[in-house]
Amino acid sequence: MMTTIMETLRSDKVRGNIGHLLHLPAGRESSVLAEQENFRLKLAESPAEVEAALRLRYRVFKEEQGRLANCCGGIDRDRFDRYCRHLLVIDKATENVVGTYRVLSGGGAASAGNFYSEEEFSIRGLQAIRHEVCEVGRSCVAPEFRSGAVVGLLWSGLAALRRRPKPSRSLLVRYARRRRPGSSCAFHYLFGCVSLEETDQAAAMALYEYFRRNGLLSDRLQAKPRAGFELDPVSAEEVERRLEETGGGIIRTLPPLFKGYVKLGAKICGAPAYDREFGTIDFLILLDMRDIPERYARHFMA
Numbered sequence: 001m002m003t004t005i006m007e008t009l010r011s012d013k014v015r016g017n018i019g020h021l022l023h024l025p026a027g028r029e030s031s032v033l034a035e036q037e038n039f040r041l042k043l044a045e046s047p048a049e050v051e052a053a054l055r056l057r058y059r060v061f062k063e064e065q066g067r068l069a070n071c072c073g074g075i076d077r078d079r080f081d082r083y084c085r086h087l088l089v090i091d092k093a094t095e096n097v098v099g100t101y102r103v104l105s106g107g108g109a110a111s112a113g114n115f116y117s118e119e120e121f122s123i124r125g126l127q128a129i130r131h132e133v134c135e136v137g138r139s140c141v142a143p144e145f146r147s148g149a150v151v152g153l154l155w156s157g158l159a160a161l162r163r164r165p166k167p168s169r170s171l172l173v174r175y176a177r178r179r180r181p182g183s184s185c186a187f188h189y190l191f192g193c194v195s196l197e198e199t200d201q202a203a204a205m206a207l208y209e210y211f212r213r214n215g216l217l218s219d220r221l222q223a224k225p226r227a228g229f230e231l232d233p234v235s236a237e238e239v240e241r242r243l244e245e246t247g248g249g250i251i252r253t254l255p256p257l258f259k260g261y262v263k264l265g266a267k268i269c270g271a272p273a274y275d276r277e278f279g280t281i282d283f284l285i286l287l288d289m290r291d292i293p294e295r296y297a298r299h300f301m302a
Helices: 002-010 012-022 047-064 106-112 126-132 149-162 171-179 201-213 236-253 256-264 294-300
Strands: 032-035 039-043 085-091 096-105 121-124 133-141 189-195 222-225 273-275 280-288
Touching: 032 149, 039 149, 047 085, 047 096, 047 133, 085 149, 096 106, 096 149, 106 126, 106 133, 126 133, 133 149, 149 256, 189 256, 189 273, 201 236, 201 280, 236 256, 256 280
Parallel strands: 133 189
Antiparallel strands: 032 039, 039 085, 085 096, 096 133, 121 222, 189 280, 273 280
16 A cells, blocks of 8 residues: 555656645735725734724724723724734825724634624524634724725725635645635634614614514524623513614614625624623624625625
């Protein structure tokens, strides 16, 4: 058997393939993901660029929205930032960061000890897809750039990251990607906490009840708020009253980002949590990117 294996390895065809494999360039992909006339979409690649994103988050979440009660110093930072990739939209006129999204892979979460969402929620079913998911969060855009172009770029950046698996030092992995470009995706699912603009707990529970009645709950992940993140009890009568007030237009009350996820086909993973430190009521959402409706996929996945 060993003789046969050695003879095979000595064959010209195999030696040629191995030679090609060994000479594959390591290749460092560009940090720039897209360019438009006024904006550049890229991954942060220096501490200074990451800090610019953290400062924008502080400006939006703390100074504008009054959240982050315990945050000071002009920077919104937590322990997960070091394990994340940070998407940036740069205004070419000033070179300022005007939009950002942070992205945590399954591998990054393993290094961090858990996903950020697991701080708020106990999540059943996550282990089975841990290496197929990408957690997104801390999305924000500078107020003077909220026309839609910057948000669209950030979402296209998520699609670009899905098509761009993390660089590998493995010769076999690099060879397989070279021979079958586009055959692998970095992840299939997006998930993460999406916040409401208000902390009206009755309105949040009415929204959850609407999702439940309309088949918008995920059967892949089931999330339950952890101790300290539960909402205060809301009576069934109050939930019904809120639903009657909004009628079928309750979706129109969602923040733009949340509404966008729902249009793309995202499902809700359970009842909401109340992050009292950050100052938001959060839903955990899950989006299977393979199921995005064609009319949106043409733009989001292009």
